[in-house]
Amino acid sequence: MSAGVVESAGPLRVRTGAGARRRRVRAAIVWGWRVALLVVVLVLWQLLSGPVLDPQFVSSPAGIVERLQEWTQDGTLWSNTWITLQEIVLGFLLGAGAGALLAYLIAPIRVVWDILDPFVMALYSIPKVALAPLFIVWFGIGTDMKVLLAAVTVFFLVFLNTAAGVHEVDAGLIDAVRLMGAGRWVVAWKVVLPASMTGLLTGLRVSIPYALIGAVIGELVASNRGLGYLISDSSANFDTDGVFATLVVLSVIAALLNALVNLLGRRANRWKPL
Incomplete structure (x- = not known):
């Protein structure tokens, strides 16, 4: 009986570890897109401020x-x-x-x-x-x-x-x-x-x-x-x-x-x- 428990614990740990890795990868992707979106907005804002947008207002x-x-x-x-x-x-x-x-x-x-x-x-x-x-x-x-x-x-x-x-x-x-x-x-x-x-x-x-x-x-x-x-x-x-x-x-x-x-x-x- 104990051997059966040990054998079933291995796949459980593997699945748990894989789930944790997927969550970490997903979090990294989300944060990467957040940073990229922020950078794009700031760069566009800076480029448009002056030629297109009046800095006195924006x-x-x-x-x-x-x-x-x-x-x-x-x-x-x-x-x-x-x-x-x-x-x-x-x-x-x-x-x-x-x-x-x-x-x-x-x-x-x-x-x-x-x-x-x-x-x-x-x-x-x-x-x-x-x-x-x-x-x-x-x-x-x-x-x-x-x-x-x-x-x-x-x-x-x-x-x-x-x-x-x-x-x-x-x-x-x-x-x-x-x-x-x-x-x-x-x-x-x-x-x-x-x-x-x-x-x-x-x-x-x-x-x-x-x-x-x-x-x-x-x-x-x-x-x-x-x-x-x-x-x-x-x-x-x-x-x-x-x-x-x-x-x-x-x-x-x-x-x-x-x-x-x-x-x-x-x-x-x-x-x-x-």
Whole structure:
């Protein structure tokens, strides 16, 4: 019997290794095409900027790099990026934490959820940019206002996606665990949380750019520092290179935060039931 097990394990390992190699090759191809597409776009942009496109309106890769170098040397880029990054991360953590916690507390109780659902959707439908003037009145123009505006933007996305994940948990699985004597908190920790992880991770991933949007909107409305302020100041001075350079930095921040959430998602997927 043991010999049979050993003989069958070999092909399994071979198939597993071949699958891993195929995934690595596919990832390399995808990344190669991504880099190639980016290079083609940048080269075309640079070639067309001047002869065809007016750099005063569309800038150019060379102009963006020059502006980034200038801001890096005088410290403008680092100081303003650090401020905006703090607002994004704090707003994301605050909004995501509150949204996930309330979703896990409210969504399992369907009566409470049905009562609150129209009110939640009404609040979610309010354009968040319309809250900025009100937040200025309540919290001033400091960092707190931008953090809370980003948090409110993130909150609803995480709350609604997590609640959807909770509602999709198999009721039969919950009943089976309860029949084995599990209490409410055991069911929540061992069944509901792992099974609803996809909804939570979707909410976190989708809300990343919105945390950035909330913080930058707050800086655009009222601020004298941060990347939003750099966009506003560059636009007021007709500095298209500065506007595009700031957008590049914001895109890099969003990509890094998204990569971090994807990494956490791969680790959290180990909790998901098979």
